[in-house]
Amino acid sequence: MGNKVAVPVLLEANELMSIRGERTLFSDLQLSVKAGEIWQIEGPNGAGKSSLLRILAGLLAPQAGSVCFQHQPISEDRENYYQSLLFIGHKAGVKPELTAIENLEFYAAVQGVELEEAPYALLAKVGLVGLEDIPAQGLSAGQQRRIALARLWLTQAPLWILDEPFTALDVEGIALLHARFSEHLKAGGAIILTSHQELITEFYQVQALRLRYQH
Numbered sequence: 001m002g003n004k005v006a007v008p009v010l011l012e013a014n015e016l017m018s019i020r021g022e023r024t025l026f027s028d029l030q031l032s033v034k035a036g037e038i039w040q041i042e043g044p045n046g047a048g049k050s051s052l053l054r055i056l057a058g059l060l061a062p063q064a065g066s067v068c069f070q071h072q073p074i075s076e077d078r079e080n081y082y083q084s085l086l087f088i089g090h091k092a093g094v095k096p097e098l099t100a101i102e103n104l105e106f107y108a109a110v111q112g113v114e115l116e117e118a119p120y121a122l123l124a125k126v127g128l129v130g131l132e133d134i135p136a137q138g139l140s141a142g143q144q145r146r147i148a149l150a151r152l153w154l155t156q157a158p159l160w161i162l163d164e165p166f167t168a169l170d171v172e173g174i175a176l177l178h179a180r181f182s183e184h185l186k187a188g189g190a191i192i193l194t195s196h197q198e199l200i201t202e203f204y205q206v207q208a209l210r211l212r213y214q215h
């Protein structure tokens, strides 16, 4: 019998509590995300999904508990964490005055990566050919989200935290994203995301964490 190789845990949250305003969004929350896993945070509006993602990304402090990346508290080694994390918030994060190509060049520069393929090839991948020279503010919500999501083809970060990545995407855009997620998971990456839609795909199995609205 061969030895089973243990799948490494990338991210672990222990006993998390978040209070915003007067309301406790969640307490004693545990989450363990292994390489190759995709987790969907579910729950009604206001349940605390975005707050949880921001805590996991180190952008919001929890009232209690800890988040560890590769067994290291993220508060102790932010630099390493931010090199290993791609966070895309629910706002597209696109610079409105820059064209699609300029936005891609900007992402590449910020992430310190060379654009391996010509930016045009990357834009073709995300279905933006013909729109490359228009400032992003002149594009539709879905087209702007496609620019933002092009970062998924640029990054080498093993952990992706994505707030509502499917918002405003059409059927073809959704299929493209599933395919990219699948590649990332097969390569040993992990994804934590929120989505109000059920993720239906033959490519991978989704783990779910459901938050309830606490009054």
Ligand SMILES: Nc1ncnc2c1ncn2[C@@H]1O[C@H](COP(=O)(O)OP(=O)(O)OP(=O)(O)O)[C@@H](O)[C@H]1O
Residues within 6 Å of the ligand: 020, 021, 023, 025, 043, 044, 045, 046, 047, 048, 049, 050, 051, 052
């Ligand atoms: N910057 C903020 N300051 C104070 N309270 C906030 C802030 N952002 C969100 N909240 C509160 O935290 C609660 C949870 O918000 P959050 O955005 O995490 O929910 P959500 O589950 O992502 O909701 P949705 O499905 O509508 O996106 C809400 O009651 C909201 O009013």
